Amino acid sequence: MAYDCVAKTLNINGIVQGVGFRPFVYQLASKYEIKGSVANTSSGVVIHIEGAKDNIESFCRDLAEKSPPLSHITETLIHPAIVKGFKEFFIAQSIGQSACSTLISPDVSICDDCLKELFNPDDRRFHYPFINCTNCGPRYTIISDIPYDRPKTSMKHFKMCKMCQAEYDDPGNRRFHAQPNACEKCGPHIDLFDNKRKRIASQNPIEKAAQLLKQGYIVAIKGLGGFHLAVDAANNDAVCTLRSRKHREEKPLAIMSCDIEHIRKYAHVKPEEEELLKSFHRPIVILKKKKPNPLSKEVSPRNRYFGAMLPYTPLHYILLSHDFNALVMTSGNISEEPICIDNEDAFKRLSEIADYFLVHNRDIYLRSDDSIVKHTAGQTRFMRRSRGYIPVPVFLNKKVGQILACGGELKSTVCLTKENNAFISQHIGDLENQATYEFFQLTINHMKQILDINPKIIAHDLHPDYLSTRYALEQEDVKKVPVQHHHAHIVSCMAENRLDGPVIGLSFDGTGYGTDGSMWGGEILIVEDSEFKRAAHLSYVPMPGGEAAIKQPWRMAASYLCDAFGEDFAGYNLPLFGQIDDSKVKFIVEMISKKINSPLTSSLGRFFDGIAAIIGIRNTVFFEGQAAMELEMMSDEKTKGSYNFEWASGETHRIFLKPIISGVVNDVEAGVNPSIISGKFHNTIIALFSELCEVIRKENGLNRVALSGGVFQNSIILSGLIKELKQREFQVITHSLVPTNDGGISLGQAMIAAAACSV
DSSP: OOTTEEEEEEEEEEEEESSSHHHHHHHHHHHTTOEEEEEEETTEEEEEEEEEHHHHHHHHHHHHHSOOTTOEEEEEEEEEOOOOOOSSEEEOOOBOOSOOOOEEOOOBOOOHHHHHHHTOTTSTTTTOTTOOBTTBBOOGGGBOSSSOOGGGBGGGGSOOOHHHHHHHHOTTSTTTTOTTOOOTTTSOOEEEEETTSOBOOOSOHHHHHHHHHHTTOOEEEEOSSSEEEEEETTOHHHHHHHHHHHTOOSSOOOEEOSSHHHHTTTBOOOHHHHHHHHSTTOOEEEEEBOSSOSSOGGGSTTOSEEEEEOOOSHHHHHHHTTTOSOEEEEESSSTTSOOOOSHHHHHHHHTTTOSEEEEESSOOSSOOOBOEEEEETTEEEEEEOOBTTTTOOEEEEEEEEEEEEOOOSTTBOOEEEEEEEEEEOOOOBOOOSHHHHHHHHHHHHHHHHHHTOOOSEEEEESOTTOHHHHHHHHOOSSEEEEEOHHHHHHHHHHHHTTOOSOEEEEEEEEEEEOTTSSEEEEEEEEEOSSOEEEEEEEOOEEOTTTHHHHHOHHHHHHHHHHHHHOTTGGGSOOHHHHHSOHHHHHHHHHHHHHTSSOOEEOOHHHHHHHHHHHHTSOSSOSSTTHHHHHHHHHOOTTOOOOOOOEEEOSSSEEEEOHHHHHHHHHHHHTTOOHHHHHHHHHHHHHHHHHHHHHHHHHHHOOOEEEEESGGGGSHHHHHHHHHHHHHTTOEEEOOSSSOSSGGGHHHHHHHHHHHHHTO
16 A cells, blocks of 8 residues: 555435446546445445545545536535555445435436437347436336335346346446346336237237327327326327317327427427427427427417427337327326326226227336426426426525425425425325325325435415315324415525525415415515515405306406496406306306305416406316416517506505406407407506515515516516516516426425424
8 A cells, every 4th residue: 555545435415326426436436546435325425435645636526526417416525534455446235324315316318328229220228118227217216215226116026137237237337236227138028908908919019009109099108207198199180089088178288209300390499498308307398389380289279389398218219219290198197186107007097098008017106297397588497397307306505404395285296304405296286186185195105215304394385175284284293384375485486596585575376375364366475484474465356156266267257347347347348248148147246246155366367367258268267277378378479558557555555456457348348459458468467566566675675576476387477577677676586496386385385384493
């Protein structure tokens, strides 16, 4: 051993397992003639190194600067160590420890190296639909516990053949300790069945499935995080049949194409959108349609956009190589239920929808829907954060204790915190039925297990009837922290931007239970983690029929008209009165006047719905936010004008709706094009809240404005408010790491609970 030999122990935390980190360390040690060992632990990776001082320093520098692309080092602790006289550098067996704090990699799309092998006839894995390596493949959805080793994944059932085992054991091979490593001889395989569970004899089940898709059949396909229901996106009859059987009347369907060139046949792709499509996360990216395009109009009716993605599994690539412009790849579920992940469950639940089933025998331990993103207002924004991103945490600006936040009802997620990390779950869905509630519970238990988090504090929404609230209240031996919905929205935005309050918060959505028992949603708040004050809000109007008013926006239109003009508003010449029976309108007026099942709301989302119905765009919706979305789609963004607005000043400013409603009604009666009316309405909302922010800045001395809530999925409102507020010299804070909709509120709940309990 050289006289200047020194030793160090390095404890590395972050995403450092299952991403080729140990082979990288091994090769780095070889480069700098360093001896010692590297091992996975339940808290990350531990490295013991011995060598010349300069070489040790170079090793540590490269470790930080040149780590594998899928890794993410959050902490490196370096300690002096005793020189033990190692003769070589080796990769040791994983070390189990009582404390588990390692970060797990998300599921990753097939890498370029594996893709080349997949289509190379001379490669032993040619057309093998489960090809993977250390740089790609499943992770989160196949893991049951940590450390991330094969016996703790669903690959434990498959014993590697000699060739796969040799790759797995070779530190110089890119499949070294790739836990899902397999080949045709020893790994999972594909089968094709009809919906009566009869196996379809075929030497090539994927090719046969492609033929069936071309013939117009619906095929349920088991993927990475669950089943998809697939049809040829250019076959209008097939798309309509899928919609009919799945009871998904008008909500856009996701599509998948084999490459960017095929996507360009039906959608415009900007450089930043291409980068998103090609990223290893492989999200669904919202893209502007080309007109005309070769796809069925029923893929995304009454919408300017498609939601498109590239393949992310070898199976997808093989299937799409059979000359499709695009395949519809929508969630494999009955509407409103979680996606299927188990073959038996898929046969039970999807046999009335799918004609055929393309399945495999590698278990999925936890379902994960496709993520959805949109590049707007200069940044990538999540509409749904799930496969490809989960369970990478949001890194916080402070250490917090172990907390469970249960989220809300729609677009449900949960959040678990530990030290500087907030782990937000994959998309769970709308928490409105038993199946989704069971998935919600399973997700909590699974995350607690693999993250080794045992929360003693549970945060929940104020709404007493949410299943997430009921779950929280049923838990024993924990402190329960109720959190107001819109407070959680703003704090989630603050948390992902690593900011402390106070801030001005614009919290705009469809529904959120207020501290006064009414439904809020058009709020300006003064926000800190521990508390908030309501600074301004839209005036309350009744929601006749409660939940029915969300599904039938014409009810909200009647409520806003009644609020503006009194009960005799039916004399106005509006499309609404030609589309809805007079007796129904009179019944709604009676409900409002007698205060029968008509809870009050200050929701901006409901205001958008009401305007859409007044203009004549939509009276009934088939999915949440449809009326507001179509109002946005119709808007002429070149429109310059706006409607009058005013508010009553006080401790809490109250915004009057009558001036805006009057302006809209006057334009409708004057025959103004609905696209102009929509444009003016959007302009009005932007101007109104920008001016109010200036007033509140003068009153409170605050210059930071955080934007959160489902309404900010509206690109016109988001971009317009950012631009206008910045022109008024505000610092504007927005979402880019978690969804602005209710998929992000669990993060805010957790941070509010941490502040409330001084954890």
